[in-house]
Amino acid sequence: MSENDAQPTQRRDQAHADPGGQTAPPPAGQESGQDTGDHNGAQLSTGGEAPGVPEAAIPELVIISGMSGAGRSTAAKCLEDLGWFVVDNLPPALIPTMVELGARSQGNVARIAVVVDVRGRRFFDNLRESLADLEAKHVTRRIVFLESSDDALVRRFESVRRPHPLQGDGRIVDGIAAERELLRELRGDADLVIDTSSLNVHELRAKMDAQFAGEEEPELRATVMSFGFKYGLPVDADLVADMRFLPNPHWVPELRPFTGLNEEVAAYVFNQPGAKEFLDRYAELLRLIAAGYRREGKRYVTIAIGCTGGKHRSVAMSEKLAARLAAEGVETVVVHRDMGRE
Numbered sequence: 001m002s003e004n005d006a007q008p009t010q011r012r013d014q015a016h017a018d019p020g021g022q023t024a025p026p027p028a029g030q031e032s033g034q035d036t037g038d039h040n041g042a043q044l045s046t047g048g049e050a051p052g053v054p055e056a057a058i059p060e061l062v063i064i065s066g067m068s069g070a071g072r073s074t075a076a077k078c079l080e081d082l083g084w085f086v087v088d089n090l091p092p093a094l095i096p097t098m099v100e101l102g103a104r105s106q107g108n109v110a111r112i113a114v115v116v117d118v119r120g121r122r123f124f125d126n127l128r129e130s131l132a133d134l135e136a137k138h139v140t141r142r143i144v145f146l147e148s149s150d151d152a153l154v155r156r157f158e159s160v161r162r163p164h165p166l167q168g169d170g171r172i173v174d175g176i177a178a179e180r181e182l183l184r185e186l187r188g189d190a191d192l193v194i195d196t197s198s199l200n201v202h203e204l205r206a207k208m209d210a211q212f213a214g215e216e217e218p219e220l221r222a223t224v225m226s227f228g229f230k231y232g233l234p235v236d237a238d239l240v241a242d243m244r245f246l247p248n249p250h251w252v253p254e255l256r257p258f259t260g261l262n263e264e265v266a267a268y269v270f271n272q273p274g275a276k277e278f279l280d281r282y283a284e285l286l287r288l289i290a291a292g293y294r295r296e297g298k299r300y301v302t303i304a305i306g307c308t309g310g311k312h313r314s315v316a317m318s319e320k321l322a323a324r325l326a327a328e329g330v331e332t333v334v335v336h337r338d339m340g341r342e
Contacts, residue, residue, distance in 0.1 A: 059102035066146030078208040081299040092127035145190035149197040226318040228310030228338040237304035243313040260315025310338030
């Protein structure tokens with residue numbers, strides 16, 4: 001997991017800052033994406049480079065395909081959680097264009113995953129041509145193919161009561177057979193085939209992590225949210241802690257106008273019996289929970305810290321807890337849901 005060395009925590013309104021400027025348009029008379037030189041297997045000429053500026057690096061490309069119902073969306077979500085730029089159901093003819101756009105992103109899009117399948121109908125027929133185009137441009141790509149037995153696929157389609165995209169007026173098994181025939185050649189070209197017949201969602205995520213997470217442990221991202229019980233529980237909370245066991249600064253006249261972000265309020269809260277002990281023990285408990293979440297493939301957790309109005313105690317505790325998590329390498333965002341509502 002990566003540490004935020006400069007700033008241990010960040011507010012939600014800072015979490016989506018502009019990642020950078022835009023790529024300058026190519027010079028007049030030069031087509032964007034025009035091949036202007038030899039390829040070395042690691043770079044792609046996108047046209048319009050200024051003299052002395054190195055050509056854009058080719059993004060890493062993974063193509064996810066396979067049988068409908070075999071877990072393509074789960075595999076794609078796993079890569080998205082690992083930081084890949086994921087495009088679902090992209091027409092295969094647009095894959096080379098997607099790679100060139102990534103190459104011109106100045107490193108902002110370094111890894112691209114594209115989900116292609118029979119939902120594209122006639123567009124799917126262009127896949128072979130697109131793969132040849134990528135090979136001609138020396139783009140390294142990997143194909144991940146999700147496989148599953150007929151019995152498992154039938155059970156999954158029946159459980160969600162949806163038709164197979166190719167069954168038409170026939171049965172589910174007819175659609176599965178037609179899809180297997182369409183994908184036969186692609187399966188033979190696959191770099192990685194995963195049979196999900198006996199896998200659950202967590203086991204499939206673990207297999208994808210093993211292939212694509214590298215040596216780094218998958219990140220866990222945490223949102224620490226303060227709230228007031230009088231305004232209701234946060235609907236998206238995974239864990240809830242109640243700070244109403246501590247004295248309320250609301251009843252201290254000189255502290256009432258301030259919030260838990262104020263140093264005097266925070267000092268008052270953490271000078272109360274049990275406050276520091278709670279912080280230490282809850283942070284230790286979260287280490288245990290976080291390890292289990294990673295094993296189960298969970299990448300996001302919302303920790304809600306509540307008090308009566310969401311202004312004093314919960315705010316002060318949320319700030320301290322978020323700082324602890326960030327110091328341990330957990331990417332942490334702090335949200336004070338109800339501060340200012342009184």
